[in-house]
Amino acid sequence: xxxxxxxxxxxxxxxxxxxxxxxxAATAKLTHSTAGSTLRFAIGAEPPSLDPGLATDxxxxxxxxxxxxPLVRLGPSPALxxxxxxxxxxxxxxxxxxxxxxxxxxxxxGAPVTxxxxxxxxxxxxxxxxxxxxxxxxxxxxxxxAYNSCDPAKxxxxxxxxxxxxxAPDKYTLRIQLTSPQPWFDQQLGHSSFLPAYKPAVDKxxxxxxxxxxxxxxxxxxxxxxxxxxxxxxxKNPKFxxxxxxxxxxxxxxxxxDAATALNAWKAGNIxxxxxxxxxxxxxxxxxxxxxxxxxxxxxYYYGFNVKNITDVNQRRAMSDIIDRNAxxxxxGQLGQVPARGFTPASIAGGKTILANSHLPSVHQxxxxxxxxxxxxxxxxxINLYINNSAGHINIATAIQAYWKQLGLNVNIKVQEWKxxxxxxxxxxxxxVDVYRLGWIYxxxxxxxxxxxxxxxxxxxxxxxxxxKYDALVDQASKTADADKRYQLYQQAESILTGPNGDLPIMPxxxxxxxxxxxxxxxxxxxxxxxQTFFDHAANGTPVSIG
Numbered sequence: 001x002x003x004x005x006x007x008x009x010x011x012x013x014x015x016x017x018x019x020x021x022x023x024x025a026a027t028a029k030l031t032h033s034t035a036g037s038t039l040r041f042a043i044g045a046e047p048p049s050l051d052p053g054l055a056t057d058x059x060x061x062x063x064x065x066x067x068x069x070p071l072v073r074l075g076p077s078p079a080l081x082x083x084x085x086x087x088x089x090x091x092x093x094x095x096x097x098x099x100x101x102x103x104x105x106x107x108x109x110g111a112p113v114t115x116x117x118x119x120x121x122x123x124x125x126x127x128x129x130x131x132x133x134x135x136x137x138x139x140x141x142x143x144x145x146a147y148n149s150c151d152p153a154k155x156x157x158x159x160x161x162x163x164x165x166x167x168a169p170d171k172y173t174l175r176i177q178l179t180s181p182q183p184w185f186d187q188q189l190g191h192s193s194f195l196p197a198y199k200p201a202v203d204k205x206x207x208x209x210x211x212x213x214x215x216x217x218x219x220x221x222x223x224x225x226x227x228x229x230x231x232x233x234x235x236k237n238p239k240f241x242x243x244x245x246x247x248x249x250x251x252x253x254x255x256x257x258d259a260a261t262a263l264n265a266w267k268a269g270n271i272x273x274x275x276x277x278x279x280x281x282x283x284x285x286x287x288x289x290x291x292x293x294x295x296x297x298x299x300x301y302y303y304g305f306n307v308k309n310i311t312d313v314n315q316r317r318a319m320s321d322i323i324d325r326n327a328x329x330x331x332x333g334q335l336g337q338v339p340a341r342g343f344t345p346a347s348i349a350g351g352k353t354i355l356a357n358s359h360l361p362s363v364h365q366x367x368x369x370x371x372x373x374x375x376x377x378x379x380x381x382x383i384n385l386y387i388n389n390s391a392g393h394i395n396i397a398t399a400i401q402a403y404w405k406q407l408g409l410n411v412n413i414k415v416q417e418w419k420x421x422x423x424x425x426x427x428x429x430x431x432x433v434d435v436y437r438l439g440w441i442y443x444x445x446x447x448x449x450x451x452x453x454x455x456x457x458x459x460x461x462x463x464x465x466x467x468x469k470y471d472a473l474v475d476q477a478s479k480t481a482d483a484d485k486r487y488q489l490y491q492q493a494e495s496i497l498t499g500p501n502g503d504l505p506i507m508p509x510x511x512x513x514x515x516x517x518x519x520x521x522x523x524x525x526x527x528x529x530x531x532q533t534f535f536d537h538a539a540n541g542t543p544v545s546i547g
Contacts, residue, residue: 037247037248037249037250037539038248038249038250038251038252039248039250039251039252039272039273039522039535039538040252040253040254040270040271040272040273041251041252041253041271041272041273041275041535042253042254042255042256042262042265042266042271042273042274042275043059043232043253043254043255043256043275044059044255044256044257044259044262044275044277045057045059045255045257045418046059046228046229046255047059047060047063047226047232048060048418048419049210050063050064050067050210050215050223050226051197051209051210052064052068052121052125052192052193052194052195052196052197053121053124053125053130053132053134053193053197054130054132054133054134055134055192055193056133056134058441058531060192061191061192061532062531062532062533063223063232063234063253064192064195065192065195065219065532065533065534066219066220066221066234066251066533066534066535066536067215067217067219067221067222067223067234067237068192068195068196068217068218068219069085069086069105069113069195069218069219069220069240069241070085070086070189070190070191070192070194070195071084071085071086071087071090071099071189071190071194072084072085072087072090072186072187072189072190073085073190073532073534074187074190074445074528074530074532077296077528077529078347080187080445080528080529081187082186082187082189082190085190086101086102086105086113086218087099087100087101087102087189088100088101088102088103090186090189092181094181095142095177095178095179095180095181096175096176096177096178097175097176097178097185097186098173098174098175098176099115099118099173099174099175099176099189100172100173101113101114101115101118101172101173101174102172102241103172104241105218105241106218106239106240106241107198107216107217107218107239108216108217108218108222108237108239109216109239110239111216112171113196113218114168114171114172115168115169115170115171115172115173115174116168116171117196117197117198117199118166118168118174118194118196119166119167119168119174120196120197120199121195121196121197121199122138122141122166122194123147123161123164123166124197124202125137125138125193126138126144126147126148126164127147127148127157127161128147128148128149128150128151128152128157132193133459133460134193134459135148135459136148136452136458136459137188137191137193137194137443138193139179140178140179140180140182140185140188140478141164141165141166141176141177141178141179142163142164142165142177142178142179143160143163143164143165144164144165146160146163147160147161147163147164149457165177165178179478179479180478180479180480180481181481182478182481183446183481183483184444184445184446184448184449187444187445187446188443188444188446188449190444190532191443191444193443196218197209198215198216198217200216201214201215201216210223211226212224212225212226217237218240219237219240219536220236220237220240220242220243220246220535220536221234221235221236221237221240221246221251221535221536222234222235222236222237224250229255230254230255231252231253231254231255232253232255233250233251233252233253234250234251234253234535235249235250235251236248236249236250242536245536245537246536247524247537247538247539248535248536248538248539251535251538254271256271259277259278259279259282259390259391260279260282262274262277263278263279263282263517266517266519269519272518272519272521272522273516273517273518273519273522273525274516274517274518275516275533277390277391277392278392278515278517279391279392280331280332280333280334280391280392280395283334283335284334286515286517287334287335289517290520291517291518291519291520292515292516292517293515293516293517293518294335294336294513294514294515295513295514295515295516295527296347296513296514296529297441297511297512297513297514297529297531298345298347298348298441298442298445298512298529298530299345299439299440299441299442299511299512299529299530299531300340300343300344300345300439300440300450300508300509300510300511300512301337301340301437301439301508301509301510301511301512302340302343302437302438302439302440302506302507302508302509303385303400303435303436303437303506303507303509304435304436304437304438304462304463304505304506304507305319305434305435305463305465305504305505305506305507306429306431306433306434306435306436306462306463306464307463307464307465307503307505308431308464309380309431309433309434310380310383310434310435312375312376312377312379313503313504314372314373314375314376315372315373315376315379315380316504316505316507317369317372317504318369318370318371318372318373318376318407319369319404319407319409319435319507320360320504320507321360321361321364321365321368321369321372322364322365322366322369322370322403322404322406322407323361323364323400323403323507323509324362324363324364324399324403325339325340325360325361325362325363325509325510326339326362326363327363327364327399328396328399328400328509328510329510332392332395332396332399333392333510333513335513335515336513337510337511337512337513338510338511338513339360339362339509339510340360340508340509340510340511341355341358341359341360341362341498341508342354342355342358342360342494342497342498342499342508343358343440343450343451343454343494343497343498343506343508344358344447344450344451344490344494345442345450345511345512346511347511347529348442348445348446348447348450349445349446349447349483349487350447350483350484350486350487350490351447353484353487353488353490353491354447354487354490354491354494355491355494356491357491357494357495357499357500358494358495358498358499359499359500360498360507360508364403366406369406369407370406370407373407373408379409380434381408381409381410382409382410382412383404383409383410383411383412383434383435384412384414384432384433384434384435385397385400385401385411385412385413385414385434385435385436385437386414386416386421386424386425386433386435386436386437387413387414387415387416387421387436387437388415388416388417388418388421388437389415389416389417389418393415393437394413394415396437396509397413397437398413401413414432425438425462426462427458427459427460427461427462427463427464428462428464429462429463429464433462436462438462439512440453440460441512441530441531442529442530443530444530445529445530447487447490447494448474448477448478448486448490451474451477451490451493451494451497452474452478454470454497454505454506455470455471455474455475456468456471463505463506465503465505467496467503469496470493470496470497470503473489473490473492473493473496474489474493476489477489477490477493514527514531522538523538523539524537524538524539525537525538
């Protein structure tokens with residue numbers, strides 16, 4: 001998913017990380033041999049990191065989830081139950097979770113994968129030294145947040161590390177002490193930040209340990225080539241415990257940052273799957289093709305405010321209410337995206353309850369918006385809107401620029417490539433940022449995963465907004481095992497975030513829909529609503545199967 005995941009999204013309308021590359025260079029990358037069992041799967045971004053402790057975007061995470069074996073994988077929608085993978089079984093006793101590891105799990109060099117590998121890896125991710133954006137994924141574990149926030153100049157951090165509730169009572173048993181019973185924790189274990197790193201490789205190669213020839217992994221594939229800003233290749237891992245069931249020998253992933261170039265490569269037969277982006281002008285024709293597949297997503301496309309620059313909630317509300325979300329999804333998105341009523345997707349467990357007080361308008365409310373702006377004594381009239389480079393983002397930003405012009409706002413759209421963009425957003429954001437666009441694809445299917453983004457100390461909160469009452473509600477919900485009671489707390493938090501009387505530090509625009517363009521001879525690619533993509537069951541011969 002940069003300073004975040006966020007899983008920064010890798011999907012429709014160019015919601016993948018975009019890096020400027022000329023069409024000629026992109027086309028040249030497609031000369032990879034297709035001999036043998038090879039899947040050619042185009043991606044739209046250079047993976048920022050293949051370190052499980054540092055990867056925060058979908059492009060990186062999906063490579064990691066194929067060269068590594070997550071403890072669990074999520075089952076079919078809508079339940080998305082945690083199905084053991086590297087774990088053999090998981091036991092619960094109150095706030096204590098015991099993970100029994102498979103004894104036949106092996107690193108790609110043949111060494112056994114042990115519970116101590118997880119203990120070391122998770123403590124590394126939590127450590128203040130690594131400064132991992134996704135350290136907060138572990139804050140439901142006793143002592144993790146205290147260790148992560150340790151200041152070595154003031155505290156003995158090693159002592160705090162020993163107090164984190166992660167231990168290995170034996171070689172294949174991992175024991176986790178949570179701060180409270182957390183019903184979503186098993187599902188959360190499927191996230192890429194919970195993957196182990198191989199300590200000897202990290203120790204030997206430092207920040208180069210993720211390069212081909214250095215990296216040691218335990219999944220169905222291994223990283224065999226990484227030509228930066230050009231392509232990534234993974235090949236079948238013969239030491240994987242289930243290697244006999246892996247039909248594909250090679251997944252070749254050319255990095256094609258231009259949507260038109262990717263589509264032309266697919267039409268020319270140079271790639272099997274286009275997972276990069278689609279220009280809005282191409283979507284009507286693509287939707288008529290049997291090779292074009294849409295499927296359920298769990299995520300939100302949104303604009304965020306820098307509340308230090310746009311300080312008055314009435315101006316933020318006016319800028320939100322004048323946006324015609326229905327027109328954006330119908331004429332720009334075109335894939336059936338749903339105008340967002342709030343940040344939390346309606347399709348998530350408890351969504352109806354959580355969104356009961358959130359009613360962002362689906363069509364523009366011009367008179368209402370002008371009235372709200374009239375309440376502002378000194379509105380900010382010159383707006384710098386930052387987006388990352390993609391045709392879809394630019395089209396949406398241009399539409400919103402026109403809406404805001406009706407309020408008398410002068411909007412300057414500033415476009416940046418992905419890595420620079422994420423650095424510019426912070427947190428805290430560069431002072432020049434007034435409004436920015438991002439998307440959040442959920443890491444696990446509980447509303448907590450989205451609402452926690454906007455807490456004061458979140459590494460994904462680029463808004464400069466901090467509301468202690470909101471933080472307290474999210475914290476209380478994270479300690480509430482009863483689902484109905486938890487949804488009520490989420491409702492209160494969502495109301496503060498996006499409700500009619502809320503602070504509105506963000507403007508949700510729509511809830512995502514995913515799409516893939518595949519050749520008819522590809523099947524078995526598995527994609528879940530969190531945009532986790534798996535290739536270990538992929539093969540050639542029959543139409544694509546997306547589950």
